[in-house]
Amino acid sequence: MNGFRYDATQIRERARLIRQHIIHLNANSPAGGHTGADLSEADILATLYFRILDVAPERTQDPERDVYIQSKGHGVGGLYCTLAEAGYIPLDWLATYQHFNSHLPGHPVRQKTPGIELNTGALGHGLPVAVGLALAAKMSGSQRRIYVLTGDGELAEGSNWEAAMCAAKYKLDNLFVIVDKNKLQLAGLTADIMPLDPLDVKWAAFGFTVSECDGNDPAQLIEHLEAMQGRSGAPQVLIAHTVKGKGVSFIEARPEWHHRVPKGDEIAAALEELSHV
Numbered sequence: 001m002n003g004f005r006y007d008a009t010q011i012r013e014r015a016r017l018i019r020q021h022i023i024h025l026n027a028n029s030p031a032g033g034h035t036g037a038d039l040s041e042a043d044i045l046a047t048l049y050f051r052i053l054d055v056a057p058e059r060t061q062d063p064e065r066d067v068y069i070q071s072k073g074h075g076v077g078g079l080y081c082t083l084a085e086a087g088y089i090p091l092d093w094l095a096t097y098q099h100f101n102s103h104l105p106g107h108p109v110r111q112k113t114p115g116i117e118l119n120t121g122a123l124g125h126g127l128p129v130a131v132g133l134a135l136a137a138k139m140s141g142s143q144r145r146i147y148v149l150t151g152d153g154e155l156a157e158g159s160n161w162e163a164a165m166c167a168a169k170y171k172l173d174n175l176f177v178i179v180d181k182n183k184l185q186l187a188g189l190t191a192d193i194m195p196l197d198p199l200d201v202k203w204a205a206f207g208f209t210v211s212e213c214d215g216n217d218p219a220q221l222i223e224h225l226e227a228m229q230g231r232s233g234a235p236q237v238l239i240a241h242t243v244k245g246k247g248v249s250f251i252e253a254r255p256e257w258h259h260r261v262p263k264g265d266e267i268a269a270a271l272e273e274l275s276h277v
Contacts (some may be wrong), residue, residue: 004050004086008219012090014085015046017216017246021081021094023270025134026261029077031106031120033100036245036257039080040182040216041149044240045082046220048147052229057088060114064144067133069118071126072151072180073107080104080113088115112144126150127177131163134235136176145229147176153185156194163205167235176228177208180215182244189253199239208237215240248273 006014019106026033043174047076049055054066066267071078077097084091096102103112107121120126130148137144149162167175181199183190188198191274199208209231213220221240228236245251261269 002201005099006050008222011046011050011218014050015042016198016276018042018046018081018085020080020274021091022249023095023098023248023262023274025077025081025094025097026063027028027232027263027267028095029098031260032259033077033097033106033261034074034259035077035261036070036184036251036254037075037151037180037182038081039218039246039251040242040244040246041072041075041078041180042082043216043218043221044180044242045078046085046150046179047218047225048148049082050216051222052225054145055115056220057086057114058163060088064142065146066145067117069120069130069148070108070116071120071130071148072123072154073120073126075149075151076104076106076108077181079108079116081114083115083224086115089113095189114180123151123154126161127160129162130177131167131172133218133237134167134172137174138170138172143174145174145176147178149178149180150181151262152181152183152190153193154197155179155196164203164206164208164235171233172235173232175235176225177235178225178241180236180242181239182242184253184255184258184259186255203237203239207234209234210237210239211238212241215242217247224267226267 021040109115110116134146
């Protein structure tokens with residue numbers, strides 16, 4: 001099992017530290033970043049790595065480890081900061097994000113970074129691969145679980161729904177999808193660009209058991225993710241309602257921060273807000 005069994009208070013503190021790293025990481029990047037997406041997923045990632053996933057830095061090649069796939073690959077900055085906090089990579093690597101020949105490129109690359117399971121970035125690829133891994137685990141008798149994080153805007157990609165049909169056909173109850181529903185994508189509201197709702201009804205129609213929670217509340221995340229582990233007979237999805245840019249008031253729910261990074265006085269102002277939970 002995961003060596004971490006943090007409670008909600010400890011996870012909230014870990015997420016705060018991850019958010020501080022995110023500000024530094026994006027501010028130091030020579031090629032921009034995705035600050036809003038990184039911040040919205042911080043509580044989800046902290047809950048997974050410090051409570052839920054059966055993984056460890058020394059077990060990256062263990063065939064029975066759980067697998068986490070970051071399908072929303074543009075949010076890799078948040079994942080790097082989580083991997084650093086969890087001991088997979090040195091903290092000082094974060095200062096090299098997107099620099100020449102860095103171990104931390106702008107999207108996940110498993111050949112570059114310890115703890116990365118799949119190269120992603122082109123949206124809609126993570127869930128199909130996760131379905132294949134979950135099916136392979138079932139066929140081989142493995143007890144490993146497959147977790148995948150998608151963005152809500154990413155669900156406009158049809159490949160996700162093809163994969164969902166396949167997951168339901170094979171009753172892949174070892175597959176856990178988490179939707180980071182922060183309601184923004186690229187340049188505007190998801191509801192304006194490509195409406196998703198009723199998202200719960202859509203997933204249920206594709207054969208998934210559906211849960212919903214506040215995706216920025218570690219207590220709710222723990223409750224729902226652990227309840228999902230106890231169910232069988234169907235793949236599962238957790239619709240995690242989040243705020244894009246969560247934790248920094250002038251970034252929260254602002255579309256322009258999809259691909260903006262903090263500069264100048266913004267850095268100090270963001271870190272001040274993140275100096276306490």
